[in-house]
Amino acid sequence: MRPVNIKSMRIANISLVLDTIRRMGPISRYDISKITKLSPSAVSNIVENLISVGIVKESPAQITKVGRRPIELTLNEIGYYPIGIEIEKDKITGILMSLSGKILRKEIINLDSTDVNTVLTGVIQVYGVLTKDVNKEEIIGVGIAVPGTINRKEGTCIFSPNLGWRNANIKEFLLRYIKDVPVFIEHIVKAVAYGELWYGAGIGKDNIICVRVGSGVSAGLVLDGKLYRGPDDRAGEFGHTIVERNGKKCKCGSYGCLESYVSTQVLFEKVMEGIQKNAYTRVNIENKSKDEILDEIIEAGRNGDRFILNIFEEMGTYLGIGIANLINLFNPEMIIIAGGLSKAEDLLLEPVRRIVNLHAFPPIPEIITTKLGGLTGPIGAASEVIEETLLKKVFERVEEVI
Numbered sequence: 001m002r003p004v005n006i007k008s009m010r011i012a013n014i015s016l017v018l019d020t021i022r023r024m025g026p027i028s029r030y031d032i033s034k035i036t037k038l039s040p041s042a043v044s045n046i047v048e049n050l051i052s053v054g055i056v057k058e059s060p061a062q063i064t065k066v067g068r069r070p071i072e073l074t075l076n077e078i079g080y081y082p083i084g085i086e087i088e089k090d091k092i093t094g095i096l097m098s099l100s101g102k103i104l105r106k107e108i109i110n111l112d113s114t115d116v117n118t119v120l121t122g123v124i125q126v127y128g129v130l131t132k133d134v135n136k137e138e139i140i141g142v143g144i145a146v147p148g149t150i151n152r153k154e155g156t157c158i159f160s161p162n163l164g165w166r167n168a169n170i171k172e173f174l175l176r177y178i179k180d181v182p183v184f185i186e187h188i189v190k191a192v193a194y195g196e197l198w199y200g201a202g203i204g205k206d207n208i209i210c211v212r213v214g215s216g217v218s219a220g221l222v223l224d225g226k227l228y229r230g231p232d233d234r235a236g237e238f239g240h241t242i243v244e245r246n247g248k249k250c251k252c253g254s255y256g257c258l259e260s261y262v263s264t265q266v267l268f269e270k271v272m273e274g275i276q277k278n279a280y281t282r283v284n285i286e287n288k289s290k291d292e293i294l295d296e297i298i299e300a301g302r303n304g305d306r307f308i309l310n311i312f313e314e315m316g317t318y319l320g321i322g323i324a325n326l327i328n329l330f331n332p333e334m335i336i337i338a339g340g341l342s343k344a345e346d347l348l349l350e351p352v353r354r355i356v357n358l359h360a361f362p363p364i365p366e367i368i369t370t371k372l373g374g375l376t377g378p379i380g381a382a383s384e385v386i387e388e389t390l391l392k393k394v395f396e397r398v399e400e401v402i
Helices: 006-024 029-036 040-052 116-131 170-174 188-199 264-276 290-302 306-330 340-344 346-359 373-401
Strands: 056-060 071-075 081-087 091-097 103-110 139-146 149-151 156-160 165-169 183-187 208-213 217-223 226-228 334-338 366-369
Touching: 006 029, 006 040, 006 071, 029 040, 029 071, 040 056, 081 116, 081 188, 081 373, 091 116, 091 373, 103 116, 103 373, 116 139, 116 170, 139 170, 139 188, 139 373, 149 183, 156 170, 165 170, 170 183, 183 188, 183 373, 188 208, 188 217, 188 226, 188 334, 188 373, 208 306, 208 340, 217 306, 264 290, 264 306, 264 340, 290 306, 290 340, 290 346, 306 334, 306 346, 334 340, 334 346, 340 346, 346 366
Parallel strands: 081 139, 139 183, 208 334, 334 366
Antiparallel strands: 056 071, 081 091, 091 103, 149 156, 156 165, 208 217, 217 226
């Protein structure tokens, strides 16, 4: 018989209880015990530990049948603040968040250059706005979501086709200005998956796929309750799966990649090409930002603009083929579409669902757009900070008494 590692067992139980409170709170100790199958005394000891370090708070239940109201547990909203920052080709979006997922501050700056130093200086600017007049000791960390291949341990971006970066040492640059606060670098779609798992449609689900469709396309895989990364942390390059043999050349250098047929950039290019060729459309792109153009395109589609509807039909067809392949490979409970194009909702979802129903093996999982809106990436980056820091604090406290 293998020896039992008491420390590992205690840490695993703490993770289980904390995750249950995160996903299902407000929740009582009794219900935690039922869900986790841990003994009431074990749950009580763990909860007291979480309360003592300030991560969990307790309050009387709002509704009860008879007798004394049970005490319910939630994550604490005061004293532990993660920051999530998302870097995109044209903007940087940052949030200061509470453990419950409440957005306390938000800052967005637009970019007119993807030069590494320019962008990272912008990140520092966003961080400064988010932390102004905030006690730095209450900031538990900063998560940076980046589109591209990431070396998380070194904090570098190995390659980002969207930004044109190669071997960019993000963490080293940021730590010159961000003092005494841990910094975590993450691939943008893995951050999105964290956000959906912690605060979005993925709460309570163990197998979901988050497809981010913005200036690029990628997929975050949550399998058996854990984010799947792959041995080199490169899983999820969904946009560079091939959907057309000898198709269009992709910016990655290959041909026929899904990302060459589906993205906000593809949408803009097709609309501009149509306007130049005098296509009949209500869309007017003059003197507007990319966000404004995207909103106008979507609004035109919802008002029946046939030119726009045809573009979404074509993109939805390609995306549907790709998603059908993901469903057949991984058998997820749910597909969540995030990123800029998720704002189109049914304009994109209808052709996607139609193609998936034709090509995926039943039962077909629910396919929805994110409910976290344009903050999915920053929320996810902040969520990862929680996982990387708070659990570590609890574990270190437990190790002192084991």
